Amino acid sequence: MSRQLLDLPAPAKINLFLHITGRRNDGYHELQTLFQFLDIGDSLSFESQDDTNIDLCPVLPGVPNASNLIVQAAQRLQQATGCQQGARIQLNKYLPMGGGLGGGSSDAATTLIALNQLWGTGLSLQELASLGLELGADVPVFIGGYACWAEGVGEQLSPVTLPTPWYLIVLPGCEVATAEVFGHPDLRRDSPPITLQTYQQGLTRNDCEALVRRLKPAVDNGLTWLRQYGPGAMSGTGASLFCPFDSERAAQQALSQLPAPMKGFVAQGCNRSLLHQRLQIETETL
Template sequence: MARTSLHNCPAPAKLNLFLHVTGRRPDGYHLLQSVFQLIDRADTLHFDLRDDGRIVRTTEVPGVPQEQDLIVRALHLLADEYRRRHGRAAPGMDVAIDKILPMGGGLGGGSSDAATALMVANHLWQAGLSRDELMALGLPLGADIPFFVFGETAFAEGVGEALQSVPGPDCWYVVLEPGVSVPTPAIFGAADLTRDSKPVTISDFSRYQSVHNEPVGFGKNDLQAVAARLFPPVAEAVEWLGRYGRARMTGSGACVFCALSSESKADDVLAQVPAKWKAWKAKSLAQHPLKSLLQDRCVVE
């Protein structure tokens, strides 16, 4: 019997273990290299089929109108593709979200939500798209969406959509939220942004990991200097967390993270965090938890 609901579906955050800007395309998009690492801090989404073809977000998200939400936009794209393939309208969907990942944090929360929606709707609607087809469908909405559909630690190139699987570190992270939301266009549009980092290879990253065993030691985040200049709380968070290891901003900011070898060490750092900051710990993930959960049909209610 076909499922009509899938609840408690995770949309995990990601960290950029490094992030280099190696150039710029004629259309203005920046060429990047990065390693994307999934972590077990996640939004949680709940899906219920409709019988009228409508796509409805049933949860209010402050500052994000429904028609602008990446979840809703992604599902409309999938519904259009469903109609092309099957010659009839998609069933529709109600989506509720328990949102804990901050917006403008560099954790990919909105893109992860959209990726989870694509994967679950593809399953519930029996739309029949492959992983690569879902990745291509999501790319126009956001360069991080293909990674979350890809669903494993990845060496990324291009605008972030060219992905190769790579072994990632097995560690814990402490993540600080500096209390500011960093708009990505402000960072990529800055005149002083480094745009000519020397390209590296996936073997460069893997070799460094095997020799040094440092999750955050390879490379740097080229966006960090600009974000720290424009948003002083980011610079303050990097400086403070740097007392406990190599601290680095993720994505275009604002969140800052540090890798620790054990959960107890992460707890020790968390105990020292000043009250003005929100901070939390997270474990690295080798693959997207939705992969195994979809096989078990998440939790059906």
């Protein structure tokens, strides 16, 4: 079999708000959120190989390959389809781990889509999203590939078209473990369900923010600084923060004033993910 190569992006996302509306008996949380992609992210290179090994390079600090969602995604696809092919995968990591930008979930989604194409396994986006949900609640968002309103545990997705401002993304210099936040007894879990119209009226928040600000002083300091420029917010369970700007120039000017040790970058919001743009994938209802 001739080997094939594929280089693809794994774009970042932000949660424009996050409400937790309840907790299920199985421990998962019911939520409402609005996802938008950024025009920046990780990138991955895939090469098919004749054996069934999944070789990932480099090994991320503190994340052995067996625990990496990229390897787990490839193995799930093999198991679901009976595929006898393997892959060599090179990860170029740009997004911070534990940052709330969806890096690990996006990497897993790109892996499922890329290997489904390289291996010719022929699954639909809906079938890939079902596999992805077993890896994490955010993975179907990246497989769907369009800005979306999400409910349930994050798997009920409705595509939406949003404004695409420039964002200053601030990395306050700490990691936040999603499991720690969702497992914390002080997390608010009783937000009433809302509609997209309510969001457009500005009547939203991030239910994780108050807790994370208390647990992580760096997040608190970052938000205090960022909100001098506008409606700064935390993405997901953190730690990454964002604020919209009308122009790239304005966002870059704010970035130039970012105090150490915080870091950041400027990116534009996207309604269609870079991955789907690259592969010209049509949006499906998941």
